[in-house]
Amino acid sequence: MLQSIRDRTSGIVAGFIIALLVVPFAFWGIQSFSGGGGDPVVVKVGSEKIKESQFRRAYEQRYQQYLQLMGDNFNAADFKQAEFQKTVLDDMTRESQLRQHADKLGYHADDASLFKSISAIPAFQSDGKFNTQAYRTMLGAQGLTPERFEAQMRRSLEIDQMREAITDTAFMVPVERDQLMQAVGQLRLVRYAELNVGSYAGKIQISDDAAKQQYEDSKSQYMAPERIKLSYVELSQDNLPTAKAPSDDELKALYSAEKAGRFTTPEQRKVSHILIKFGADKAAAKKKAEAIKAQLDGGADFVALAKQDSEDAGSKAKGGDLGWLKRGDMPESFEKTEWSLKKGETSDPVETEFGWHLIHIDDIKPATVKPFDDPDVKRELTQLYQNKEKQQHFQDLSDKLDQLAFENPTSLEPVAKQLGLKVETTDWFTREGGEGIAANDAVKQTAFSQEVLKDDENSKPITLNDSTLVVVRKNQYDAPRQRTFDEVKDQVIKSMQEAQGKTQAEADAKAMIADLKAGKSLDEVAKAKSAEVKDAGALSSNDTNADPALVKAAFKIPHPADGKDSYGEATLKDGNLAVMVLSKIVPAPAQAMPSAAQFNQLAAGKEYEAFRDNLADEIKVKIVNSPADAIPDPESE
Amino acid sequence: MTTHYDDEAQVEQLRAWWKENWLALVAGLVIGLAAIFGWEGWQHHKEKRAADASQMYEELKDALSANKTDVAKPLADKLTAEFADTPYAADAELRVAAQAEQAGNYEDAAKALQWVRDHAKDKGLQQVATLRSARILWQQGKLDDALKLAEANKSEAFAPLFDELTGDIKLAKGDRKAARSDYQKAYDATPEDQPSRQLLQRKLDDLSETEPS
Numbered sequence: 084m085l086q087s088i089r090d091r092t093s094g095i096v097a098g099f100i101i102a103l104l105v106v107p108f109a110f111w112g113i114q115s116f117s118g119g120g121g122d123p124v125v126v127k128v129g130s131e132k133i134k135e136s137q138f139r140r141a142y143e144q145r146y147q148q149y150l151q152l153m154g155d156n157f158n159a160a161d162f163k164q165a166e167f168q169k170t171v172l173d174d175m176t177r178e179s180q181l182r183q184h185a186d187k188l189g190y191h192a193d194d195a196s197l198f199k200s201i202s203a204i205p206a207f208q209s210d211g212k213f214n215t216q217a218y219r220t221m222l223g224a225q226g227l228t229p230e231r232f233e234a235q236m237r238r239s240l241e242i243d244q245m246r247e248a249i250t251d252t253a254f255m256v257p258v259e260r261d262q263l264m265q266a267v268g269q270l271r272l273v274r275y276a277e278l279n280v281g282s283y284a285g286k287i288q289i290s291d292d293a294a295k296q297q298y299e300d301s302k303s304q305y306m307a308p309e310r311i312k313l314s315y316v317e318l319s320q321d322n323l324p325t326a327k328a329p330s331d332d333e334l335k336a337l338y339s340a341e342k343a344g345r346f347t348t349p350e351q352r353k354v355s356h357i358l359i360k361f362g363a364d365k366a367a368a369k370k371k372a373e374a375i376k377a378q379l380d381g382g383a384d385f386v387a388l389a390k391q392d393s394e395d396a397g398s399k400a401k402g403g404d405l406g407w408l409k410r411g412d413m414p415e416s417f418e419k420t421e422w423s424l425k426k427g428e429t430s431d432p433v434e435t436e437f438g439w440h441l442i443h444i445d446d447i448k449p450a451t452v453k454p455f456d457d458p459d460v461k462r463e464l465t466q467l468y469q470n471k472e473k474q475q476h477f478q479d480l481s482d483k484l485d486q487l488a489f490e491n492p493t494s495l496e497p498v499a500k501q502l503g504l505k506v507e508t509t510d511w512f513t514r515e516g517g518e519g520i521a522a523n524d525a526v527k528q529t530a531f532s533q534e535v536l537k538d539d540e541n542s543k544p545i546t547l548n549d550s551t552l553v554v555v556r557k558n559q560y561d562a563p564r565q566r567t568f569d570e571v572k573d574q575v576i577k578s579m580q581e582a583q584g585k586t587q588a589e590a591d592a593k594a595m596i597a598d599l600k601a602g603k604s605l606d607e608v609a610k611a612k613s614a615e616v617k618d619a620g621a622l623s624s625n626d627t628n629a630d631p632a633l634v635k636a637a638f639k640i641p642h643p644a645d646g647k648d649s650y651g652e653a654t655l656k657d658g659n660l661a662v663m664v665l666s667k668i669v670p671a672p673a674q675a676m677p678s679a680a681q682f683n684q685l686a687a688g689k690e691y692e693a694f695r696d697n698l699a700d701e702i703k704v705k706i707v708n709s710p711a712d713a714i715p716d717p718e719s720e
Numbered sequence: 721m722t723t724h725y726d727d728e729a730q731v732e733q734l735r736a737w738w739k740e741n742w743l744a745l746v747a748g749l750v751i752g753l754a755a756i757f758g759w760e761g762w763q764h765h766k767e768k769r770a771a772d773a774s775q776m777y778e779e780l781k782d783a784l785s786a787n788k789t790d791v792a793k794p795l796a797d798k799l800t801a802e803f804a805d806t807p808y809a810a811d812a813e814l815r816v817a818a819q820a821e822q823a824g825n826y827e828d829a830a831k832a833l834q835w836v837r838d839h840a841k842d843k844g845l846q847q848v849a850t851l852r853s854a855r856i857l858w859q860q861g862k863l864d865d866a867l868k869l870a871e872a873n874k875s876e877a878f879a880p881l882f883d884e885l886t887g888d889i890k891l892a893k894g895d896r897k898a899a900r901s902d903y904q905k906a907y908d909a910t911p912e913d914q915p916s917r918q919l920l921q922r923k924l925d926d927l928s929e930t931e932p933s
Contacts, residue, residue: 188807188842191770196778244774248811249848252818256859262888266926267919624922638922641929679822689881689916690848696877697844 126172128179129702133172142171177695180702181242190241197237249694253687260682268671270621273637275663276609277617277655278591284584289576298568298575305566305575310511311530312559315520316495316504318477318484320550326472334464338455341467346453346460349410353446354421355385355403358395360438372432372439379429385443394438403443417442481552485544488554492540495556508558520555523547529555536560588660595662596650605664614662621669630655633663640665773799773808780812784819792816800835810840810849817852830856847878851885858889880906884920891927900927 124132146167150157202213209217222232255263298305329337338346359372375392379385389403398405413421414435424430424444432439453460480502491497499506512521512530520526529535529542535557544552568575595608609616619629619637626634636653640663643649649665776795783791796816799809817832833856836849850869857866866889874882887902907920 184842189766189770189805190807191767191774193771193775193778195775244777244811245807248807248814249845252814253848254818254821254852254855256821256855258859258892259855259888262892263919263923266923269926639925639928642926685916685919690851692914693878693881694844694848697847697875700875700877701843 124707126176127705127707128176129183129704131179131183133175133179135708138172138175141175142168145171176704177699178242180698180704181245181695182238183702184698185238185241185245188245190244192237192240192244197233197240200240201233201236246691249691250687253683253690255679255682255686257679260676260679263682264671264676267624268675270623270669270671271637271640271665272621272667272669273619273633273663273665274605275617275619275633275653275661276595276605276612276614278588278612278614278660278662280581280585280588280658280660282584283588284580287580287583287587289579289583291572294572294575294579295568297579298571302565305571307561307564307566307570308513308515309531309563310513310561311536311557312511313509313521313526313530313535313555314495314506314558315509315553315555316484316499316502316506317520317547318480318502318504318544318552320473320477323473323476323480326469326476329465329468333468334461335455337464337468338460341464342452345463348451350450351407351409351448352421352444353407353448354405355389355443355445356395356398356405357385357389357393357403357441357443358398358438359392359432359440360394369432369439372441376429376431376441379441385429404445407448477550481544484552484554488541488544495541495554498541498554511559511561520547520553526553526555530557585658592652592660592662596652599648599650599662599664605662608662619663632656633661636661637663637665642668769803770806770808773803773806776803777808777812781815784815789819792819800839804839807840807842810836810842810845814845814849817849821852821856826856826860830860843875844877847875850874851878851881854882854885854889858885858892863889863893880909883909884923887923891923896927897930900924900930903927 122134122136125135125138126133149167201207201218206221207213207218219229222229225232357372357375359368359375361368371392375388378388386402390399393399393403395403408421410418410422412418414437416433417435417440420430420433421442421444424442426444426447428444430440430442433442434440455461484498484502487498487501488495495506498504509521510518512518512527514527514531516522516524516527521530523545525545526547529545532542534540535542535555539557542555544554546552591612595612595614598608598611599605606616619633622629622634622637624634624638630653632655633653636651640649640651643665651663651665653661653663655661776799780792780795780799783789783795796812799806799812803809813832813835817829817836820826820829820832830853833849833853837846837853840846840849850873854866854870857863857869867886870882870886870889883902883906887899887906890902891899903920903923907917907924910917910920
């Protein structure tokens with residue numbers, strides 16, 4: 084076996100192959116070959132691959148930024164994950180295209196520029212100047228080597244160079260700026276007559292026959308939705324009878340179970356202390372505390388010494404008094420000593436994070452237990468007992484309700500009878516819900532479920548709240564149906580009036596414009612149709628005070644010929660019609676003219692956008708795995 | 721299973737093989753290594769040139785923003801003369817052109833832009849320069865030349881920009897109908913979410929009397 088391996092590996096061809104394999108590893112190491120594996124490619128951009136891990140990282144980063152930006156306004160329900168993913172991926176794709184393009188064109192930022200941009204980053208500065216130490220420390224904290232960071236910076240600098248070569252140098256020539264301003268900044272002097280569509284509608288007479296005809300023609304608009312009425316039984320804990328009063332034995336058992344938690348007031352200790360802070364020398368502080376303790380042992384007054392020597396600002400003036408303390412109020416080491424002392428005793432120095440304490444017990448309130456015979460205790464116990472009984476009772480009945488409703492699926496009567504409940508009925512309600520229990524979402528859903536609606540069975544118990552259950556079944560059901568003419572007559576007439584009123588108003592508007600064109604004045608034609616004449620003044624195309632529909636229409640009116648008016652129509656926000664007269668177009672006022680730089684920026688934005696689109700045509704993008712698969716749904720996590 | 725004899729024979733074989741082939745093997749290695757180091761060296765050389773160009777370009781940028789034309793001019797000349805193979809030459813000319821346009825020096829602007837159109841390796845940049853050249857021609861009153869240039873060669877991505885410009889120039893010539901048709905083309909090719917679309921809409925609205933009704 085070994086011989087045969089040897090035979091084969093000693094051939095010239097085998098030797099050559101091994102040599103071939105050795106060379107690349109010698110130059111590029113193994114990691115160049117081990118990539119890929121469990122990291123699928125999301126998208127291929129030209130010669131570059133965007134891997135899933137890269138995409139996830141970028142997505143996560145952008146998502147966090149987005150969360151921060153939105154703060155409390157973030158609403159998970161409105162968040163469009165798929166769209167957001169697409170934006171992130173598009174940006175990554177674009178950046179990759181730009182980077183590849185910059186490489187292809189041969190951009191290579193020089194070291195001086197690189198240093199200039201790195202030293203301008205505030206994080207790398209101390210006292211406003213670049214600091215090598217700070218630079219290395221900051222990078223180290225990010226897990227980056229200077230070489231790697233500098234390579235990244237150089238690349239982004241190169242993309243900046245490429246972009247700014249376009250955006251910094253874009254311009255609009257003066258004639259172009261003037262002409263654009265003429266179109267965008269002009270003001271239009273507009274007066275208009277407003278036709279009130281509502282009053283047109285009000286005057287329209289609709290005969291019953293016409294309404295009937297309209298109803299027949301558009302019957303499908305007048306459907307009533309399906310509706311249902313439910314029978315139900317309601318089991319409520321509140322409605323259960325109070326359990327009978329417990330016997331003394333039962334109460335005693337309960338008392339012993341509840342004594343410690345409910346009827347015992349724990350021991351309290353009135354404590355004073357003298358605090359000596361550690362200061363610079365912990366041992367010296369302890370000596371000082373010990374000296375005070377010696378004075379106390381020699382008969383000195385605790386309160387006086389506390390006032391004099393304690394370094395606890397809170398209690399010093401009160402002679403060290405900390406008031407009545409329970410277990411758990413103080414740090415552990417303090418407490419251990421505190422609860423081992425007898426009344427009137429003072430401890431040796433005790434160490435806590437605050438310093439050295441001398442603890443003195445002023446008084447002790449022993450734990451008290453309210454006796455069983457106390458009438459308050461008895462009342463509380465009885466109540467407790469009865470509540471528990473009631474809860475238990477409710478639980479039992481709930482189980483029974485479940486069982487009975489299931490065993491007698493075709494009727495609620497047996498359930499009601501055995502549980503002593505009443506079968507009640509709801510009003511009609513639609514899928515939108517209704518009054519009483521029909522307002523409850525679970526009830527609404529159950530009412531139109533297969534089980535209740537189609538199979539005509541009892542529902543399972545539905546929980547309305549902690550102490551109320553209902554079981555429902557269908558009482559009556561109306562399928563969606565055609566509403567009769569009589570039901571909807573008023574509605575039909577109203578909508579006909581509105582439609583016809585609008586048509587009349589529109590016809591009037593047309594006639595008015597014809598009259599205007601024939602040479603009549605706006606006031607004249609408005610009066611004839613009892614329309615109100617209004618002056619919109621000098622409108623600008625981005626006017627925010629006037630009705631937006633009016634502004635939009637006003638700027639679509641053809642230019643008035645010399646000395647003549649020009650006309651247009653608009654449907655206003657409230658539905659009324661406006662017949663407009665454009666008398667004059669005023670050029671943009673000189674002070675409204677933006678600076679050349681602003682025009683240049685406008686050109687820059689468009690040119691760079693086109694430049695990038697051009698790249699998109701040149702450097703092909705191929706989606707390999709849709710990003711939707713790469714990012715897990717946040718709700719499934 | 722290996723025997724001493726086998727090993728002896730193999731060593732002998734290997735020696736013979738080596739004697740016959742060492743020259744070819746060593747030559748192959750040398751050629752391979754030379755190719756690797758040569759490629760690296762060439763890359764390094766190219767990067768070095770680009771970095772030199774980048775440094776000059778940055779100096780030119782600073783000079784222009786400080787209005788020091790006397791410093792900027794020789795830098796731009798050197799970049800175009802000796803570093804035309806780097807992208808920095810074309811970028812420098814774009815900056816020179818912008819500076820000239822701002823100063824009202826349209827001849828110089830046109831010249832710089834012409835250089836970019838002739839020499840830039842980047843097609844997108846050529847388009848940018850052509851568009852700007854047409855603007856300069858318009859400003860110089862050469863409306864027909866501007867139209868000819870703008871209509872001649874436009875890539876898909878730049879088409880809406882060229883169409884809008886030709887629309888503008890036709891409007892300036894008084895041909896409102898033709899202007900409208902160009903604006904409409906530009907408008908249709910501009911994505912809805914772009915602010916420039918609104919401006920196009922305004923321009924269209926202002927020509928409403930030419931609307932086919």
